[in-house]
Amino acid sequence: MDILCYPFMQRALLSATLIGTVCAVIGVYVVLRSMAFIGAGVAHASFGGVALGFLLGINPFFTTILFCLATAWGIAFLSEERKVSEDSAVGVFFASTMAFGVLLIGFMKGYQADLFGYLFGNILAVSRFDLISSLIIGAMVLALVWFFFKEFLLLTFDPEMAKVTGLKVKGLNLLMMSLIAVTIVLSIKSVGIVLVSALIVTPAASALLLSDDFKKMMGLAILIGVGSTWIGLLLSVWLNLASGATIVTVATLIFFLCYFSSPERRKLLRNIEQLRSQMQNRL
Amino acid sequence: MNDILITCEELSVAYQDKLALEDITFNVLRGEFWGILGPNGSGKTTLLRTMLGLIEPISGRITLFGRTPAQLGALRDKIGYVPQYARIDFNFPLRVRDMVLLGRSRKMGLGARPTRDDWRAVDQALERVEMSDLAQRQIGRLSGGQRQRALIARALALEPELLLLDEPTAALDIGATEGFYEWVHHMHEQMHMTLILVSHDVGVVSRYVSTVACLNRRLVAHGRPQEVLGSETLEGMYGCDALYFQHGEVPHMVVPTPAHSHHPAHPHP
Numbered sequence: 122m123d124i125l126c127y128p129f130m131q132r133a134l135l136s137a138t139l140i141g142t143v144c145a146v147i148g149v150y151v152v153l154r155s156m157a158f159i160g161a162g163v164a165h166a167s168f169g170g171v172a173l174g175f176l177l178g179i180n181p182f183f184t185t186i187l188f189c190l191a192t193a194w195g196i197a198f199l200s201e202e203r204k205v206s207e208d209s210a211v212g213v214f215f216a217s218t219m220a221f222g223v224l225l226i227g228f229m230k231g232y233q234a235d236l237f238g239y240l241f242g243n244i245l246a247v248s249r250f251d252l253i254s255s256l257i258i259g260a261m262v263l264a265l266v267w268f269f270f271k272e273f274l275l276l277t278f279d280p281e282m283a284k285v286t287g288l289k290v291k292g293l294n295l296l297m298m299s300l301i302a303v304t305i306v307l308s309i310k311s312v313g314i315v316l317v318s319a320l321i322v323t324p325a326a327s328a329l330l331l332s333d334d335f336k337k338m339m340g341l342a343i344l345i346g347v348g349s350t351w352i353g354l355l356l357s358v359w360l361n362l363a364s365g366a367t368i369v370t371v372a373t374l375i376f377f378l379c380y381f382s383s384p385e386r387r388k389l390l391r392n393i394e395q396l397r398s399q400m401q402n403r404l
Numbered sequence: 405m406n407d408i409l410i411t412c413e414e415l416s417v418a419y420q421d422k423l424a425l426e427d428i429t430f431n432v433l434r435g436e437f438w439g440i441l442g443p444n445g446s447g448k449t450t451l452l453r454t455m456l457g458l459i460e461p462i463s464g465r466i467t468l469f470g471r472t473p474a475q476l477g478a479l480r481d482k483i484g485y486v487p488q489y490a491r492i493d494f495n496f497p498l499r500v501r502d503m504v505l506l507g508r509s510r511k512m513g514l515g516a517r518p519t520r521d522d523w524r525a526v527d528q529a530l531e532r533v534e535m536s537d538l539a540q541r542q543i544g545r546l547s548g549g550q551r552q553r554a555l556i557a558r559a560l561a562l563e564p565e566l567l568l569l570d571e572p573t574a575a576l577d578i579g580a581t582e583g584f585y586e587w588v589h590h591m592h593e594q595m596h597m598t599l600i601l602v603s604h605d606v607g608v609v610s611r612y613v614s615t616v617a618c619l620n621r622r623l624v625a626h627g628r629p630q631e632v633l634g635s636e637t638l639e640g641m642y643g644c645d646a647l648y649f650q651h652g653e654v655p656h657m658v659v660p661t662p663a664h665s666h667h668p669a670h671p672h673p
Contacts, residue, residue, distance in 0.1 A: 153496065268515045275506045278496050281487060282558075285456050286510040287480045332497045333542035
C-alpha cells in the first residue's frame with residue numbers, strides 16, 4: 122500500500138476514476154446509438170492533433186481537442202448531407218488524420234518517444250496539468266449530460282420522435298459528437314489512442330447486458346468503468362505491465378463475465394435445458 | 405365546433421426526383437376520425453410525415469391549427485404522433501413509464517426534470533391504454549399489442565388535441581386488429597380528439613372512422629366510408645378491379661360497404 126503515497130500514483134488513481142466515469146457515461150450513448158466506430162475514428166484522428174502539438178511546440182492537449190472536435194464535426198457534417206454514410210465518413214477521417222500525423226512526424230528531428238507514448242498511453246505519467254485540465258473538462262462533460270439527460274435519451278431512443286416534438290436535433294447531435302471527442306482527448310494520455318475506444322464501449326456494452334433500465338445501465342457502466350480502471354492500474358503497477366493495455370484487458374474480462382451471466386442468456390439456457398428434458402421424457 | 409384543424413392545399417411531395425404525393429387537397433375538421441387508406445407505397449406515411457414537418461413539400465401547403473409545420477412551435481404539444489411500430493428499438497433498456505414520459509419532453513422544457521403534473525399525465529395515459537400494471541416492465545417484454553398501446557400512451561401523455569397513428573395494427577393478427585380498432589373508436593368517442601389513422605386495412609378501418617381518404621399518390625376519393633368505398637374508388641386506388649389485395653403474407657378481402665363484415669380471404673394460388 123506504500124505505493125499509494127506517491128503523488129504520481131495518487132494522480133493516476135484520480136485520473137483513473139475520472140476517465141472511468143466519463144468514458145462509461147458517454148459510452149452508454151455510443152453503444153445504444155451504435156456509434157462505436159465513430160469513437161474509434163475520432164480517437165485515431167487525435168494522433169494528427171498530438172503530432173501537430175509536438176511540431177508547434179505547444180501542449181498537445183490543446184491541439185488534440187481542436188483536431189478531434191473538427192473531425193467529429195466533419196463526420197457529422199458529411200453524414201448529415203446524406204451523400205456519404207456515417208461509417209464511410211468515419212473511414213475517410215480515420216486513416217487520413219493518422220496519415221497527417223505520420224507526415225508531421227516526418228518534419229520533426231529525432232525520435233519522439235513521447236509521441237508514441239500517446240499511442241498506448243501511460244497513466245502513471247499523468248502530470249498535474251493533465252489531471253487538472255481533465256478534471257475541468259470531465260466535469261463539463263458530466264454537467265452537460267446531466268442537463269440534457271432526457272433530451273439525449275429521447276435522441277438516442279427515437280430520433281424521429283425527437284424531431285417531431287420540436288427538439289433541436291441537429292444541435293444536440295453536434296453537442297453529443299463534441300462530448301465524445303472531448304472524452305476521447307481527456308483519456309488518451311492514460312489509455313492511449315489505440316485503446317481508448319475500448320474504455321468507452323466495453324463498460325457500457327457490459328452494463329447493457331445486465332440492465333433493463335436506462336439509469337441502471339448508466340450506473341452500472343460507471344461502476345464497471347471505474348472498477349476496471351482501478352483494478353487495471355493496480356495490476357499494472359504490481360505486475361509491471363503496460364497500464365492502458367491492462368485496464369482494457371480487465372474491462373474485457375468483465376464484459377465476458379457479464380455476457381455469460383446476463384439474465385437473457387440465463388433464460389435462454391434454462392429454456393434449452395427444459396426443451397432437452399422434455400425431449401428425453403418423450404423418448 | 406366544426407372548425408378546420410388541418411388544411412391541405414394542392415400539396416405535392418417528392419423524394420429526390422420521385423413524386424410521392426401529387427396535388428392533394430382536403431380539410432380535416434375538429435373532432436373527425438379520418439382513416440387514410442391505400443396500398444403500400446401510396447404515400448400514406450409520407451402524408452403524415454409532411455404534416456409533422458419531417459418532409460418539406462415541393463409545392464402547395466399544409467397547415468395544422470392554422471400554421472405550417474415549421475411555424476408550429478409550442479402548438480406541437482397539441483399533436484400526438486404514434487410512429488410505425490418497426491421504427492422503434494424495443495430492446496432499448498427503458499421501462500414503459502419512462503418511455504411514456506419521453507412523449508412530454510418538449511412540454512417539460514429543455515433540461516427540466518419531470519414534475520408531479522408530468523407524472524400524473526403519464527399515469528393517466530397508461531390508465532387510458534389499460535397498462536398501469538405494466539408501467540415498470542421493460543418495453544421489450546411487452547406483447548405486440550401492448551407495445552402498440554404503450555406507444556399510444558406516449559402520444560397521449562401530451563394530452564393532445566390531434567392524434568396521428570401510422571399503421572397501428574402492423575404487428576397484430578387479424579383478431580387483435582379488430583379489437584384494436586374497436587378500442588381506438590371508443591377512445592375517440594370518449595376523448596373528443598381529432599384522429600388520423602393511416603392503414604392498409606380497408607375493410608376493417610372503414611367500419612370505425614367518420615371519413616376515409618383513399619390515397620394512391622393522388623387523393624383518389626375522400627368522404628364518408630359508405631359513399632367513398634365503391635368499387636370504382638378501389639379500382640382507382642389499387643389500379644385494378646380485384647377485390648383482393650395482398651399485404652405481406654396475409655391477403656385481405658376488400659369489402660366495399662362498411663355494413664358488411666370483413667372476411668379473411670382464401671390465399672391466392
